[in-house]
Structures are given as C-alpha cells and as structure tokens.
Amino acid sequence: MINVQNISKSYKDVQAVRNISLEVQKGELFGLIGPDGAGKTTLMRILMTLLIQDEGKATMNGLDVIKDYKKIRNIVGYMPGRFSLYQDLTVEENLNFFPTVFKTTVAENYELIKDIYIQIEPFKNRLAGKLSGGMKQKLALSCALIHKPEILILDEPTTGVDAVSRREFWDMLKKLQHKGITILVSTPYMDEAMLCNRVALMQKGKVLDIDTPQKLVENYTRKLYAIKSIDMHRLIQDLRSFEKTDSAFAFGQYLHVTGKSDEVEATEFENFLLKKEHQNLEVFDIPPTIEDVFMNMMNE
C-alpha cells in the first residue's frame, strides 16, 4: 500500500532522511519509532506530498508522490504533529470545514468518525484552542478521517497527551485498522511500538531495523540486568565508569545494564558497586523490552 524506495532528503547541510526503504501492507498498522530528529516527520511529509525528496521513489496505493500528488491527497488522511486544527474555530466548525476541502460532508462520512466524535460532541461549541490535549487529538483524528481515506498518516499523535487518552487513542486506531484503513503512525514512545503490527526503528535519518515488535524483542539475545541503589545519579556514573559495563540506561526506577560480554555476571556488577559503597543495592536479570532493543541498536 505504501512503498518507499531509497528515499533521501536534506535541508541544506542536515541530512534528515538517508536512503530509507520500507513497505507497508494494505490494512497494516505500521509504526515509525524513533527519538526527535530521527527523520519521521520528513518521511511522512514526503509521503503526504508536502515535501519533495532529493532521491528515491515512493508510492501510495500505486500512486507516485510527485506525479500523482493530487490523487494521493484524496486517498490519504493526515494528522500532523502540530497545528492541524483551526484554534479560533469551534470543534463543530473545524469538523465542518475539513470535508468542504474534499467536496464532501460530515453527514456522508459520519459512520467512520461516529465513535470518536461522540466523545467530543459535548464540547462541540468550544474553540479548538481551548480543548485539552486528548480532546484536540480526537478532533484532529476526526478531521483527518472525514473524507474516508484509505491510508491514515499520523505524526506523533500522542505526544503531550495524558496516559489515559493515549490508550484510548490506540484503541481507536485498532478499530480503524479493522475497518480496513492502512495506518502509518510515528511515535517516540517505545511502549506504543508494541501496539503496531510492524515497526521501523529510526535514528538520525536511517532505518536501523524493520520487523514485528515481538520478533525484534525475540532477536535480542544479550544478557540484561536491572540495577538499583539509593543514589541513582551516582549509580549510573559509577556503572558507566566500570570497565566491564557496555551500556547503562535509566529505565523507570531501575538502570538497565549490559556487560561488555555476556560472560559478565550479576555478582561482578554487585561487587564493584559494593566497593563503591552503594546502599540498598539490587541487581537481577531481566528480559528485554523493545526499548532495550532500540537502545542496543543505537549504541552499535
């Protein structure tokens, strides 16, 4: 449904996207996962025909992003990261405006957005600028869906949104996927990667790997430890100065730590940290999460 072949794009001397290739199947929920500056927005803007690539070719349902840009805009719904709504219009006015661009009406496509719109209907006379993050996001999604797109492109839709709204939002995406819509979504949140069918892990304009999140976690075979002590700040500094440590990252209440080789045992970390007089020390093995996979790839 979405085909990206060797796409590159630079802004003057910043190479934002470097030779990216990927394919999203019809009906798939595909995630672009990566930190700020990974190139997610740039790739999405190219697919949305809002930016022209320097090199490579991309098609959406067989339509070329450069030659067929007008047709593509009719089959794709886009929720940009910021400023997709008219802040000075009410919820209802925003929703009525977007279908006019596509020469359709809310009534004609109401079925698709009904579940989402019901949640914001009580606020229909409120200015979009005065909505909470979660409500804005639901309105923006309704607006992106109002012309019944075949493909939905969502740029960091849950950034700055509370945890409950984030979960609700992903439930809505799953429902849309079941209605046959192909979804490309970007996020900096690793836990959201697990909700996608497949993901591309991105960093500095490059794709590090593409697979199902389950496979990516399965393929991680390194030994991993969770370590905690009273002074977490000193703990991370000490661990990073230890010659047997490969990586140490803060992860919730613990540090996730790998050794230079898998021969490095938990007791070696423990003994080193006891010598450094760390108190209430905990060191134990843990299974990896997708975040560990990503950290490991970024480290390589």
Ligand SMILES: Nc1ncnc2c1ncn2[C@@H]1O[C@H](COP(=O)(O)OP(=O)(O)OP(=O)(O)O)[C@@H](O)[C@H]1O
């Ligand atoms: N208009 C622009 N002019 C110059 N550099 C840009 C421009 N837009 C993006 N960049 C740079 O290109 C790189 C990729 O940015 P991009 O916005 O595509 O990444 P991203 O993964 O979407 O991150 P973010 O969440 O910050 O948007 C970054 O280094 C960014 O600073």
